[in-house]
Amino acid sequence: MKEQKLNPLDQRSTQASPAGASNPEATDENRRPPELSMARVLSLFRPQPFMVHAGRRRNMLCKMSMDSRARKVFAAAVEAVQPDTVVRQSIERKEDSVVIGGQKFTLKHNLHLVGFGKAVLGMAAEAERILGDHLVKGVISVPHGIQQTLQQHGKNHLLLKENSRIRVMEGAKHNLPDIDAQNAAEGIKQFASELTENDLLLVLISGGGSALLPAPIPPISLQEKQDVTRKLAGAGATIQELNTVRRALSVLKGGGLAHFAHPAQVVSLILSDVIGDPLDMIASGPTVWSEVWPEEVWSILEQYKLLSCLPASVKEVLGRPTQRWRENKGESNTSGRVLNTVIGSNSVALKQAGRRARELGFRPIVLAAGVCGDVRAVSRLYGLLARFACSPEEPPPEIAGELLRLGPEVGVESWDLCRTMQVLGEGRTEGWGSTCLLAGGEPTVELTGKGRGGRNQELALRVALELGGLGLPPNGPVFLSGGTDGQDGPTEAAGAVTDGGLPEESQAQGLDIDSVLTNNDSYTFFTRLSAGRRLLVPGLTCTNVMDVHMLLIPPIHVKIT
Numbered sequence: 023m024k025e026q027k028l029n030p031l032d033q034r035s036t037q038a039s040p041a042g043a044s045n046p047e048a049t050d051e052n053r054r055p056p057e058l059s060m061a062r063v064l065s066l067f068r069p070q071p072f073m074v075h076a077g078r079r080r081n082m083l084c085k086m087s088m089d090s091r092a093r094k095v096f097a098a099a100v101e102a103v104q105p106d107t108v109v110r111q112s113i114e115r116k117e118d119s120v121v122i123g124g125q126k127f128t129l130k131h132n133l134h135l136v137g138f139g140k141a142v143l144g145m146a147a148e149a150e151r152i153l154g155d156h157l158v159k160g161v162i163s164v165p166h167g168i169q170q171t172l173q174q175h176g177k178n179h180l181l182l183k184e185n186s187r188i189r190v191m192e193g194a195k196h197n198l199p200d201i202d203a204q205n206a207a208e209g210i211k212q213f214a215s216e217l218t219e220n221d222l223l224l225v226l227i228s229g230g231g232s233a234l235l236p237a238p239i240p241p242i243s244l245q246e247k248q249d250v251t252r253k254l255a256g257a258g259a260t261i262q263e264l265n266t267v268r269r270a271l272s273v274l275k276g277g278g279l280a281h282f283a284h285p286a287q288v289v290s291l292i293l294s295d296v297i298g299d300p301l302d303m304i305a306s307g308p309t310v311w312s313e314v315w316p317e318e319v320w321s322i323l324e325q326y327k328l329l330s331c332l333p334a335s336v337k338e339v340l341g342r343p344t345q346r347w348r349e350n351k352g353e354s355n356t357s358g359r360v361l362n363t364v365i366g367s368n369s370v371a372l373k374q375a376g377r378r379a380r381e382l383g384f385r386p387i388v389l390a391a392g393v394c395g396d397v398r399a400v401s402r403l404y405g406l407l408a409r410f411a412c413s414p415e416e417p418p419p420e421i422a423g424e425l426l427r428l429g430p431e432v433g434v435e436s437w438d439l440c441r442t443m444q445v446l447g448e449g450r451t452e453g454w455g456s457t458c459l460l461a462g463g464e465p466t467v468e469l470t471g472k473g474r475g476g477r478n479q480e481l482a483l484r485v486a487l488e489l490g491g492l493g494l495p496p497n498g499p500v501f502l503s504g505g506t507d508g509q510d511g512p513t514e515a516a517g518a519v520t521d522g523g524l525p526e527e528s529q530a531q532g533l534d535i536d537s538v539l540t541n542n543d544s545y546t547f548f549t550r551l552s553a554g555r556r557l558l559v560p561g562l563t564c565t566n567v568m569d570v571h572m573l574l575i576p577p578i579h580v581k582i583t
């Protein structure tokens with residue numbers, strides 16, 4: 023393999039999958055032939071015959087409840103995207119060189135490291151374990167209190183060793199940029215600026231990186247930038263909108279960091295927490311060149327009614343000519359010295375979940391990794407899929423029609439729905455046993471109340487209502503929704519596990535689901551219901567690749583009422 027120079031701020035992404043990864047059910051744009059009729063689409067996805075587990079193993083699996091198997095599959099998803107695991111899988115050390123994303127880089131005590139994001143401490147610890155003998159120095163910006171928290175949770179393998187060459191700077195309390203994070207950003211900028219063309223800069227990036235790397239373009243103050251982003255987030259701006267504005271107001275975002283590191287070789291390892299893994303959006307893309315279009319930024323600010331309260335400094339910066347890198351460093355580009363590589367994502371978590379589901383006696387289907395939109399529409403989708411899967415006869419065509427209509431609203435393509443319906447249909451007619459339908463993404467909740475909850479718990483509750491409405495006998499489908507970061511909204515739970523029996527259970531315990539939903543009080547509800555047994559509480563997971571959804575469907579041969 024020869025050493026290679028790369029294109030300016032290369033946006034290619036190498037999707038690292040866990041060792042031996044190959045999942046016929048995984049969603050993959052690249053596998054889609056260009057033009058296909060629906061009939062051809064359906065015929066392409068004849069599933070693998072389901073492995074029947076014999077003897078003792080089968081009995082053991084049968085004894086394990088659907089609920090506990092759902093939790094085990096979720097745990098496997100989270101395990102697959104642990105910060106140390108994803109770094110280990112993406113770095114291949116070969117004596118005095120390292121191979122990353124298929125490119126070979128020579129190590130000659132020229133390695134430098136920076137990082138910013140919630141999962142970056144564990145990523146840095148692993149990178150130092152593998153490459154430490156060539157590491158000169160490093161500096162990372164990580165959440166306030168994370169070292170202490172990891173210690174308390176016994177996660178010492180995610181901490182740096184005592185004599186580490188990497189300096190840890192904690193900041194951004196409550197995920198908001200603050201003076202500590204700004205100092206860290208300034209330190210990282212200085213550090214990158216001093217590198218030479220013989221140096222290799224390893225950049226570790228994960229979700230939360232935007233708040234941990236604030237570097238407002240003067241004369242914008244930190245407070246002013248924080249106000250703008252907080253107001254945008256509060257008004258319901260998407261992460262794409264938020265980070266488009268952040269990039270326009272920052273010296274380091276949108277490719278700025280790579281620019282300061284020039285002429286060093288830059289290699290970024292990115293753990294994605296954004297749907298579709300867009301490199302320029304994850305942590306606002308500090309190593310991904312992106313043009314700033316002031317018209318686009320103005321229109322976002324206008325849409326969320328922020329124009330009238332914009333500080334003069336922000337107006338001034340947005341009014342400047344856009345060639346900001348010329349001003350910053352007197353150069354127009356970084357002449358081919360950047361590699362950006364996605365090393366972990368929701369898809370990686372879903373693939374591993376699929377493998378675990380198979381071990382636990384299910385036939386896995388991965389629907390999509392980009393589920394988004396309002397939780398009400400998303401719950402309807404899962405309700406329809408359950409109905410489709412549990413129908414004892416050929417399901418009425420209206421179900422498929424409604425699913426295909428709903429798909430685009432919730433980020434699921436018709437292609438993926440057709441493939442999924444094909445597998446579910448064959449599972450039903452050919453009697454393949456239990457199925458585990460997996461999906462991921464980040465739906466939204468329109469907050470109407472002041473209760474305590476999160477989008478995963480609310481989704482699980484709404485899906486339970488859908489399942490309850492199917493009129494299936496007990497031991498029907500089970501649904502799990504969980505945030506891979508272990509924290510759903512401002513609660514201690516990651517999500518919940520529900521089924522069609524939940525409405526009756528809550529009625530028997532005097533809990534009114536309608537008022538819970540109106541008040542967005544799903545956490546309080548699940549805490550009270552059956553002493554919290556339906557809550558999913560994995561604790562601190564140290565990673566974040568958005569949410570995992572799971573619909574476990576047992577073999578059902580009854581008529582739906």
Ligand SMILES: Nc1ncnc2c1ncn2[C@@H]1O[C@H](COP(=O)(O)OP(=O)(O)OP(=O)(O)O)[C@@H](O)[C@H]1O
Nearest residue numbers: 229467473474475476477480507509510511512542
């Ligand atoms: N009471 C509630 N009920 C339902 N959803 C809520 C409630 N309170 C907050 N949320 C939702 O929780 C989300 C924020 O929670 P969380 O911090 O888990 O988000 P996140 O996007 O995963 O953040 P990060 O990726 O930075 O960790 C928002 O989408 C918000 O609408």
Ligand SMILES: O=C(O)[C@H](O)CO
Nearest residue numbers: 229230231232304305
């Ligand atoms: O840091 C951020 O910008 C968000 O977590 C998305 O990556």
